[in-house]
Amino acid sequence: MFTKVTYPDTREESYALLLRQLKELVEGELNRITNLANAAALLRQFLDDINWVGFYLLEDGELVLGPFQGLPACVRIPVGKGVCGTAVSLEETVVVDDVHQFPGHIACDSASNSEIVVPLLSGGQIIGVLDIDSPRFGRFDSTDRHYLTAFCDVLGTYL
Template sequence: MFHASAYTGTREENYKLLISQLSALIEDEPNRIANLANAAALLNQFLERINWVGFYLIEEGELVLGPFQGLPACVRIPFDKGVCGRAASLRETVRVADVHQFPGHIACDAASQSEIVVPILHGERLIGVLDIDSPEKNRFDEKDQHYLELFALKLAERM
């Protein structure tokens, strides 16, 4: 349905196409797990130089592993732990150029070097976070952050 070869434009054009593809995937589907699973798969085939992409959802006051692509991951993350916990607590995106320099980083995959975590908010309500890891340092920049925040916003509309 969606192929990486479709992304032949500029970075901005490719991200806009990605968000359009997400919209088409989730438009008529009310099930959030199905939508998150497709969103993780879509990001996995779109983003280069990543080793993990997925979601953690709020459940009983902590983050609980949701749909993802990559190696097995930590199942539960308290709000006061790791990059995911920080992004959830602050309700803002956290980009980490070198995870080994981040106090309290949770290493689920030893290959991870950098990370971006985007909160998923529906109005004021925190639903969860989008977490993406890369095996290279400083993988994520402002442009990634901007478009991944738009991706999360689009996803939140269906949740």
């Protein structure tokens, strides 16, 4: 007998499923790189209209490229520079509808037109950021902000 596969009806239900999948992937795994790599792959599979997803990790006062899915990327970003560095210095999620209008934007992929960067915390301290780029202008909204922040909250408890 076949079981009917049901798919979430709303973006909120889809994001709730994503959060459950993340927890199943990282629960019990102690290796930080493994968890970040699986988290990047999960987001790449889940999100539509993105061309890059990955993590930058805070080391010695700068962000250093971590696990990602997409084209090769900038290796080091100073805190306070670009969207990623700005998210760290502000200690908050930054959503940019048009990266070409963002002062000091660091262009790693010329196909990127919008971006969301979410601080990644562990033990109450920023340890890096989740960075997601899209070729579509205005790709990220308040729903993405809310659930990607929750995604980083879950992930941060396992790092």
